Structures are given as C-alpha cells and as structure tokens.
Amino acid sequence: MFQPNMFESHHHILDMSHKTPENELDMLRDDEYESKSGTDIMEANSGDDQDPNQRPNKKKRYHRHTQHQIQEMESFFKECPHPDDKQRKELGRRLSLEPLQVKFWFQNKRTQMKAQHERHENTQLRNENDKLRSENIRYKEALANATCPNCGGPAAIGEMSFDEQHLRMENARLREEIDRISGIAAKYVGKPMLSFPNMSPHGPTRSIDQGVVNYSPQQGMVGEMFAANDLLRSVSGPTEAxxxxxxxxxxxxxxxxxxxxxxxxxxxxxxxxxxxxxxxxxxxxxxxxxxxxxxxxxxxxxxxxxxxxxxxxxxxxxxxxxxxxxxxxxxxxxxxxxxxxxxxxxxxxxxxxxxxxxxxxxxxxxxxxxxxxxxxxxxxxxxxxxxxxxxxxxxxxxxxxxxxxxxxxxxxxxxxxxxxxxxxxxxxxxxxxxxxxxxxxxxxxxxxxxxxxxxxxxxxxxxxxxxxxxxxxxxxxxxxxxxxxxxxxxxxxMANNIPAGDVGVITTPEGRKSMLKLAERMVLSFCSGVGASTAHTWTTLSGSGADDVRVMTRKSMDDPGRPPGIVLSAATSFWIPVQPKRVFDFLRDENSRSQWDILSSGGLVNEMAHIANGHDPGNCVSLLRVNSPNSSQSNMLILQESSSDSTGSYVIYAPVDIMAMNVVLAGGDPDYVALLPSGFAILPDGPEQHQGGIPELGTSGSLLTVAFQILVDSAPTAKLSLGSVATVNDLIKCTVEKIKAALASP
The missing domain is CATH 3.30.530.20 (START domain)
Known part of the structure; x- marks a missing residue:
C-alpha cells in the first residue's frame, strides 16, 4: 500500500502530468488510498476531515458502484482526471453519490492508472537490460576470439582497446540510465528498485575528466571548441549529494x-x-x-x-x-x-x-x-x-x-x-x-x-x-x-527551391544548400576566435589604448576544413564616429571593397552569386570574384556572409579555391573546403537615440572589431617568425586606416 508523503519534494519534476499546485496536493493525497479494483472503493475519512480524538474504525466498509456509475465516472475521468469540488458535487448529484465517494473513486483511479503505467515501464526496462547483457556477452566473445588481420594470431589488447573501451563506456552509461529510471519508477509504484549487475566491472566511473577531450589548438575547429580545458576542468560534475x-x-x-x-x-x-x-x-x-x-x-x-x-x-x-x-x-x-x-x-x-x-x-x-x-x-x-x-x-x-x-x-x-x-x-x-x-x-x-x-x-x-x-x-x-x-x-x-531573390551561378537547390552550409561553418569559425575567450591566449603587439592589436597562433594539422600550417589570428577593436548601418553597408558592398581589402589589389569585384537569407537586404551570402590586375590572383573567389539585426552586424569572408567552389555549387560536400575566415563585427556604441522621432542605434558612433586569419607557413612544424607577426600587424593597421579614411569622407 502507498504511504503518505513518500514522494520527494521535487516529485513533480519527474512526473510532468501534474500541472497546478492543487493537483500536486491531490497527488500527495492519492497515496493514502488504494483500490483492489476499478469498481471497489473504501470509504474512510480523509486526513483533512478526520477527528484526531476519534478512534479509527477497525472495520473498513466498501461500497460497490453500479455499472452505470462506473461508466459515467470513467467517461468523466478521460476528460478531467482531477475534478474540483464543484464538479465532484455535480457528478455525485447526477449519480446519487456523496461528493466524498466521488473524490475517493477518482483518487483511486489515478493511483491505479499510474501504477499500471509504471509497471509497464519497469517491464520494458527489464527487457532492455536483458538485451544489453546479451549484447555485452556477444561483444566479449568477439573480443576474446579476435585475430590479428596481419598475422592471423590472437589480437593484442592494444589492438582492441578502442572497441573495448567504447563498449565499456556505452554499457556503463546505459546501466546508469536504467538504474536511474528504475529508481524513479520504484518511487511511484512502491516496488524495490531493480538491481542490475555491473555489465562492465572495470568500466570508468562517471567523472568530468573522463569525457574532456584533451586536444591542442593546432587541431583546427575541434581544438577551438575543446582544447581549452581550463573552463571544463575547473568545473566538476555534481555529486550525488x-x-x-x-x-x-x-x-x-x-x-x-x-x-x-x-x-x-x-x-x-x-x-x-x-x-x-x-x-x-x-x-x-x-x-x-x-x-x-x-x-x-x-x-x-x-x-x-x-x-x-x-x-x-x-x-x-x-x-x-x-x-x-x-x-x-x-x-x-x-x-x-x-x-x-x-x-x-x-x-x-x-x-x-x-x-x-x-x-x-x-x-x-x-x-x-x-x-x-x-x-x-x-x-x-x-x-x-x-x-x-x-x-x-x-x-x-x-x-x-x-x-x-x-x-x-x-x-x-x-x-x-x-x-x-x-x-x-x-x-x-x-x-x-x-x-x-x-x-x-x-x-x-x-x-x-x-x-x-x-x-x-x-x-x-x-x-x-x-x-x-x-x-x-x-x-x-x-x-x-x-x-x-x-x-x-x-x-x-530549408527552402526546397531557389527563391526569386537569389541570383548568379547557383542553379540547383542542392548547390544553394551546400553554399549556405559552407558559409555557416565560416561564421562559426570566425565567432569562435574573435572574442576574448579563455580558450585563447591573446598577446598585445603594439599601440596603446583601444587600438591594440591582439594576436594568437595555432597549428592546423589533419583538418580538411583548414589549410595545413601555422595560422596567425589578429584582432583589434576601435571606435569610429560613423553610424553602424553606414559602416555595415560600406563593408559588405562589393563596389567599395577595393577601398580597404588588400586581397582585391585595387581590382574590380563582381558578385557571382547572391543568396538572400533574411528580410533585411543586408542579410545574405555572396560569392565574389576578384578581377585583379595581378594575373596570379585572377582565379580567386571570396565567400562572404553579411548579417544585421537591431543589436549588431557582421561581415565575414574567406578566400576560396575556384575548383573547390565548383564542387560546392554542384551540391558537393562543403566540409572539405579549406577556410580561413576574416571579417568585421559592428556594434553600436550605446543605446538607442531618438532623432526626429526615429530610433537609431549608435547615433554617435560604432564599435568596430577587425579580425584576420592568415596562413603564415604551410609547414605545421615550422616556427613562427617575428617577420610574419610584423606583417600581420602592418596589414591590420593598414586596413583600419583605410576604413577610417573612406568613411570620413561624406
């Protein structure tokens, strides 16, 4: 029989079927009653109505409802399993029952339904555990009988370590999940918690260090997300207490x-x-x-x-x-x-x-x-x-x-x-x-x-x-x-066709999706390296105040999404007395690119493809071709994504190989196109100001962050030279000066 107050204080997290405080209180009272069947009900005083000085009756009186009463209450239960006082009185009047009898019937019905559900769930868990044990036995047999593919002899432990470790971790995780759910179910149905054997006696315990990937920053985007173990290792997972x-x-x-x-x-x-x-x-x-x-x-x-x-x-x-x-x-x-x-x-x-x-x-x-x-x-x-x-x-x-x-x-x-x-x-x-x-x-x-x-x-x-x-x-x-x-x-x-706003060399929906996927990876890579994340160790190169250039280096190895070698990242932020919208329009416009971009080398820039991805005209992905006077750069393409909202704007770009882009435009996998994104983050310098009744962000100026990523040496084992650092420093300084000069003119 259920005991009152058997639930923990947080029981309503685990059973989300209880919606209101009144219903949660009813569920606590549910545990005070138990029914042998859906038709029998025990009449007794509730905890709220019982006189503390009155001795409880030793003999329990049961009342059997008629078939009509049961059908009516069953029908009402499907619509409303938690009737209030008014509904119970109305239902009792209609069925010639006391409101307290109706209340007891609904309490017992809810308890019965809940117990059936949890018993069914426990059965499923037992079956799942049996399957896991059988699968574990098969894996162990396969590992014991494994042979070396080279010599035909027994496989060494080291050769099987990957499969074995993966098996142990997966089994440990599944076992913990089953134990956890079984414990939850046991609290609801009043049964002892199922005890499953440890399917992996030597499996690792669940600690924070177990799953942290210890990769160094030279491993590309993977390193950017997981190399900085200071954040993860400084935080341990919660204890059972x-x-x-x-x-x-x-x-x-x-x-x-x-x-x-x-x-x-x-x-x-x-x-x-x-x-x-x-x-x-x-x-x-x-x-x-x-x-x-x-x-x-x-x-x-x-x-x-x-x-x-x-x-x-x-x-x-x-x-x-x-x-x-x-x-x-x-x-x-x-x-x-x-x-x-x-x-x-x-x-x-x-x-x-x-x-x-x-x-x-x-x-x-x-x-x-x-x-x-x-x-x-x-x-x-x-x-x-x-x-x-x-x-x-x-x-x-x-x-x-x-x-x-x-x-x-x-x-x-x-x-x-x-x-x-x-x-x-x-x-x-x-x-x-x-x-x-x-x-x-x-x-x-x-x-x-x-x-x-x-x-x-x-x-x-x-x-x-x-x-x-x-x-x-x-x-x-x-x-x-x-x-x-x-x-x-x-x-x-998600668009399955090519909208009318898209123009250029994109001719198929597959090519459009591949180009958008490539642009998404470019944006993620840029955002992961432009801020002051503790994943990066920034070094101040020169200058003073807000115009300092911060740099970091990493080695790119075996990453199909980046060119191999030493990558130097540099970023600087500064204030400029120009509204953010004007800065954004200037930087994203291919016609003004030659005024600041050293890659264009003073040549013309044409937009070969345009994908609109927002109601703002500035929200788009573009493929630009640089018609440079320098013949060695005549085949260079630039992938660019520009985006803007009410709190800030981005213009992010990366040079791409023309042959690789042809594969993408044909709907090929964009994950193997090497990218080193650079770009700009444009933020207002303060809250909205109302000019003539029209709200504008950053009316007095903009906060502009310029960030470059440059491959300074194609050999990952090479050492970074001071000359390379000086070159990047000069490049970013020159770009900043060109932008300031261009925007200073009316």
Missing part, C-alpha cells in the same frame, strides 16, 4: 522565471529610451524575498526582458535550446580522424555563436518524459562573449530545466550553481534566466526572454562600457534579436 539541491533550485527558478516573464509594472519598467524593459531591484527583492540569496559583494545586477515572434515551431525551438553537446559522449581516446565524423557542435551554440563561445553539458539529470524535453534537467557550463577582445567573457556553471505548462507554453530556465562551489570566486552568476515559448499558428512562436545576471564588469574596456551597461551586449534584446535573425536564416536553408 548535490543533485537533490540542484533539482529543488531548478523548480524554484522555473517558478521565478514564469512570474518574471508574465508580470509587468512595477516589476519591469521601461528603459530611458523605451526600447526595452529593465528590472526594478526593490520590487524584485519584495516579490522574491528568498531567491538565490543576497547579491555578492563586488557584483552588479543586469536584468532585461524582451519579447518577439519568430519563424520557428515551438517544439523545434525547445529542441534547439536543449541540444548542447554532452561531454561524456566524446571518448578521450578518439583520434582526430574519428572526431571529424562526430557532430561536436550543438544547435544552441551554433545558433547563438556570436554570444556563446563555448558550451558543454556536464551531467544529464533527467532526459524528460513522453519522448520530448518535458522535465529535462541538465547541468552545464558555458562561456558568453561579445565579439571583441576588449570585453571579458562571462563563464557560468548552471542547471538548465525545461518544462511544459498547462496552456501549451514551454519554459526553459537557467540558474547558477555557484553555491555548490563555495571555494570558487565567481565573476558572473545567473539568477533565473531563460525564455517562455508560446505556440502560434503557421509554425510561428512567441518568445519572451529574461536575462538576469550579477557580474563584475570592471575589466570591460571604457569604449564598450556604455554598450554593456545598457544591456545590448549580454541582455535579453541581443538574445532575441539573434534568434530572430537565425530563424530567418534557417528558414532560408
């Missing part, structure tokens, strides 16, 4: 996020320029007196909220936010060649590549129920950036929780777990932040985004301080604007 605390914190964060997303004035007040909403800290402290505790000394609050309608299905949007690469799925013994066949980049990092420089899921506490992310809970670490080496990145260790609510709304919330690491000093922590997603007709969704952080931003350079303080650098408006732009881009990628 931490997990109940994490679940409780996630539930509280979800409740806070929903209220913050739905409540208006006085919690949220318009900003000075009326372009966004800012948080009233006094009202927040009054409304959420407990929360995550007081603000830490030395940290300042940043909170903003933004809403928009985006071209994306609500389920797809939830999957995008929850798809973050899982560190444990990348075995440390994989070679670089094997790594190239694995999708290492999550949808979340890809879509928000300008904001998220790195992200990892460290532990999955719940995968959700009903085949979706409803109830999914995962512990993560991430690094957030502004596209400039002058703005320090913000690192967070947090839990992400996804839940579907009554009205079809989905919510995804993040909250920092710094309280689980008391010895660490956090420069940034996330109070409940995330978004509410509401389904709209025709595949659209309404998104309300809340960003609420506490941060030490004293290391931000002075020219970026206004941008950071107004929330355009890390706030909700930038997240929503980026999402809107990327949804438009994804819609363009």
């Amino acid at each position: 931490d997990k109940p605390v994490i679940i409780e914190l996630a539930v509280a964060a979800m409740e806070e996020l929903i209220r913050m997303a739905q409540v208006g004035d006085p919690l949220w007040v318009p900003s000075s320029d009326s372009s966004s909403e800012i948080l009233s800290e006094d009202e927040y402290s009054r409304m959420f007196p407990r929360g995550m505790g007081p603000k830490q000394l030395g940290l300042k609050s940043e909170a903003s909220r933004q809403s928009a309608v985006v071209i994306m299905n609500h389920i797809t949007l939830v999957e995008l936010l929850m798809d973050v690469v899982y560190v444990y799925t990348i075995p440390p013994f994989f070679s670089l060649q094997q790594m190239t066949h694995i999708n290492l980049f999550s949808q979340w990092s890809n879509v928000f590549s300008g904001i998220v420089s790195r992200a990892m899921t460290l532990e999955v506490l719940s995968t959700g129920v009903a085949g979706n992310y409803n109830g999914a809970l995962q512990v993560m670490s991430a690094e957030f950036q502004v596209p400039s080496p002058l703005v320090p990145t913000r690192e967070n260790y947090f839990v992400r929780y996804c839940k579907q609510h009554d009205d079809g709304t989905w919510a995804v919330v993040d909250v920092s777990l710094d309280n689980l690491r008391p010895s660490s000093i956090s420069r940034c922590r996330r109070r409940p932040s995330g978004c509410l997603i509401q389904e709209l007709p025709n595949g659209y969704s309404e998104v309300t985004w809340v960003e609420h952080v506490e941060v030490d931003d004293r290391a931000v350079h002075n020219i970026y301080r206004s941008l950071v303080n107004c929330g355009l650098a890390f706030g909700a408006k930038r997240w929503v604007a980026t999402l809107e732009r990327q949804c438009e881009r994804l819609a363009s990628v």
Whole structure:
C-alpha cells in the first residue's frame, strides 16, 4: 500500500502530468488510498476531515458502484482526471453519490492508472537490460576470439582497446540510465528498485575528466571548441549529494522565471529610451524575498526582458535550446580522424555563436518524459562573449530545466550553481534566466526572454562600457534579436527551391544548400576566435589604448576544413564616429571593397552569386570574384556572409579555391573546403537615440572589431617568425586606416 508523503519534494519534476499546485496536493493525497479494483472503493475519512480524538474504525466498509456509475465516472475521468469540488458535487448529484465517494473513486483511479503505467515501464526496462547483457556477452566473445588481420594470431589488447573501451563506456552509461529510471519508477509504484549487475566491472566511473577531450589548438575547429580545458576542468560534475539541491533550485527558478516573464509594472519598467524593459531591484527583492540569496559583494545586477515572434515551431525551438553537446559522449581516446565524423557542435551554440563561445553539458539529470524535453534537467557550463577582445567573457556553471505548462507554453530556465562551489570566486552568476515559448499558428512562436545576471564588469574596456551597461551586449534584446535573425536564416536553408531573390551561378537547390552550409561553418569559425575567450591566449603587439592589436597562433594539422600550417589570428577593436548601418553597408558592398581589402589589389569585384537569407537586404551570402590586375590572383573567389539585426552586424569572408567552389555549387560536400575566415563585427556604441522621432542605434558612433586569419607557413612544424607577426600587424593597421579614411569622407 502507498504511504503518505513518500514522494520527494521535487516529485513533480519527474512526473510532468501534474500541472497546478492543487493537483500536486491531490497527488500527495492519492497515496493514502488504494483500490483492489476499478469498481471497489473504501470509504474512510480523509486526513483533512478526520477527528484526531476519534478512534479509527477497525472495520473498513466498501461500497460497490453500479455499472452505470462506473461508466459515467470513467467517461468523466478521460476528460478531467482531477475534478474540483464543484464538479465532484455535480457528478455525485447526477449519480446519487456523496461528493466524498466521488473524490475517493477518482483518487483511486489515478493511483491505479499510474501504477499500471509504471509497471509497464519497469517491464520494458527489464527487457532492455536483458538485451544489453546479451549484447555485452556477444561483444566479449568477439573480443576474446579476435585475430590479428596481419598475422592471423590472437589480437593484442592494444589492438582492441578502442572497441573495448567504447563498449565499456556505452554499457556503463546505459546501466546508469536504467538504474536511474528504475529508481524513479520504484518511487511511484512502491516496488524495490531493480538491481542490475555491473555489465562492465572495470568500466570508468562517471567523472568530468573522463569525457574532456584533451586536444591542442593546432587541431583546427575541434581544438577551438575543446582544447581549452581550463573552463571544463575547473568545473566538476555534481555529486550525488548535490543533485537533490540542484533539482529543488531548478523548480524554484522555473517558478521565478514564469512570474518574471508574465508580470509587468512595477516589476519591469521601461528603459530611458523605451526600447526595452529593465528590472526594478526593490520590487524584485519584495516579490522574491528568498531567491538565490543576497547579491555578492563586488557584483552588479543586469536584468532585461524582451519579447518577439519568430519563424520557428515551438517544439523545434525547445529542441534547439536543449541540444548542447554532452561531454561524456566524446571518448578521450578518439583520434582526430574519428572526431571529424562526430557532430561536436550543438544547435544552441551554433545558433547563438556570436554570444556563446563555448558550451558543454556536464551531467544529464533527467532526459524528460513522453519522448520530448518535458522535465529535462541538465547541468552545464558555458562561456558568453561579445565579439571583441576588449570585453571579458562571462563563464557560468548552471542547471538548465525545461518544462511544459498547462496552456501549451514551454519554459526553459537557467540558474547558477555557484553555491555548490563555495571555494570558487565567481565573476558572473545567473539568477533565473531563460525564455517562455508560446505556440502560434503557421509554425510561428512567441518568445519572451529574461536575462538576469550579477557580474563584475570592471575589466570591460571604457569604449564598450556604455554598450554593456545598457544591456545590448549580454541582455535579453541581443538574445532575441539573434534568434530572430537565425530563424530567418534557417528558414532560408530549408527552402526546397531557389527563391526569386537569389541570383548568379547557383542553379540547383542542392548547390544553394551546400553554399549556405559552407558559409555557416565560416561564421562559426570566425565567432569562435574573435572574442576574448579563455580558450585563447591573446598577446598585445603594439599601440596603446583601444587600438591594440591582439594576436594568437595555432597549428592546423589533419583538418580538411583548414589549410595545413601555422595560422596567425589578429584582432583589434576601435571606435569610429560613423553610424553602424553606414559602416555595415560600406563593408559588405562589393563596389567599395577595393577601398580597404588588400586581397582585391585595387581590382574590380563582381558578385557571382547572391543568396538572400533574411528580410533585411543586408542579410545574405555572396560569392565574389576578384578581377585583379595581378594575373596570379585572377582565379580567386571570396565567400562572404553579411548579417544585421537591431543589436549588431557582421561581415565575414574567406578566400576560396575556384575548383573547390565548383564542387560546392554542384551540391558537393562543403566540409572539405579549406577556410580561413576574416571579417568585421559592428556594434553600436550605446543605446538607442531618438532623432526626429526615429530610433537609431549608435547615433554617435560604432564599435568596430577587425579580425584576420592568415596562413603564415604551410609547414605545421615550422616556427613562427617575428617577420610574419610584423606583417600581420602592418596589414591590420593598414586596413583600419583605410576604413577610417573612406568613411570620413561624406
């Protein structure tokens, strides 16, 4: 028999069928009753109605309902398994039953249905475990009987280490998943937890170091995402003792996020320029007196909220936010060649590549129920950036929780777990932040985004301080604007024909998709190296103040997406007294390219192909041909993507080989086209200013970041010369001066 209060305080994370506080209370009361069948019901006083001085009746009285009563209540149960008092009274009057009898019947029916479901799930788990054990036995036999392909003799252990290690890790992961789900099911059906034998007695334990790939930066884009172990190794996965605390914190964060997303004035007040909403800290402290505790000394609050309608299905949007690469799925013994066949980049990092420089899921506490992310809970670490080496990145260790609510709304919330690491000093922590997603007709969704952080931003350079303080650098408006732009881009990628806006040498939908895929990889590579990520060690070359040139080097080896050799990256950020839109239009226009681009060498630049991927005319992918006076460069092509939204713009480009591009235009695989992207990030220098009633960003000027990647030596083993560094320094300085001079003229 079920016992009262058998559920943990966080039981409603695991069973998402309970929607409201009243229903959750009913479910706790469900466990006080048990029915032998769907037709028998025991009449007794509930815990709320029983007189404490009255001795309980030793004899239990049962009441058998008529077939008509059962049919009517069964029919009502299908529509509403949790009737309220009014509905119970009406149903009892119609069926000649007491409301308390109706209440007991529905409680027992819910308990019975839940028990049947969990028993069925346990049966499936047992069958799955049997299959895994059989498969494990087959693998062990295959490993024991394996022969060397060269000599025909028994295979050495070293030769089989990859398969064996992969088998051990996979079996350990599956066993833990089965144990976890069985434990959850046992709590609901009152059965002992299934105990499965350890299918891999020597399998590795689940620790953070197990899945971190120790690759150096010379390994190309893989290295950019995974070489910086300082972020990952500095964060350990949660302990078993931490997990109940994490679940409780996630539930509280979800409740806070929903209220913050739905409540208006006085919690949220318009900003000075009326372009966004800012948080009233006094009202927040009054409304959420407990929360995550007081603000830490030395940290300042940043909170903003933004809403928009985006071209994306609500389920797809939830999957995008929850798809973050899982560190444990990348075995440390994989070679670089094997790594190239694995999708290492999550949808979340890809879509928000300008904001998220790195992200990892460290532990999955719940995968959700009903085949979706409803109830999914995962512990993560991430690094957030502004596209400039002058703005320090913000690192967070947090839990992400996804839940579907009554009205079809989905919510995804993040909250920092710094309280689980008391010895660490956090420069940034996330109070409940995330978004509410509401389904709209025709595949659209309404998104309300809340960003609420506490941060030490004293290391931000002075020219970026206004941008950071107004929330355009890390706030909700930038997240929503980026999402809107990327949804438009994804819609363009999914097009099965060639829209009328596309012109040039692209003649097939396959060629169009291949070119867009190549451009996406170019953008990801650029964004991963332009900011002040801790994955890179920047060195100041020359100058002073904001005009410093920051450089880093890496070796590219065995990466089909990059030319082999030593790659030198250089970036600088500076202020220019020109509005962002004018800077963007100047840099993306092929007719003005010769004024700043050394690759064009003063020649004419023609657009051979144009793919529109947004409602803004500046959002497009182009293939440019340089008709250079220098005959050696006559076959050079430039792939370029330009994009703009209300918070910033990018112009990113890379020289490409004409033969490789012919393969792409024919619909071939673009992953093997070598790219070294360079480009520009254009941000406003402050909040919106209203000029004559028309809002404009960065009315007084723009913050421009220029970044180059150059192959300085085709031999990966060569040493970087001071001459190469000086050449790149001169190149970036010369480009900056040309841009300033060209934009200074009316």
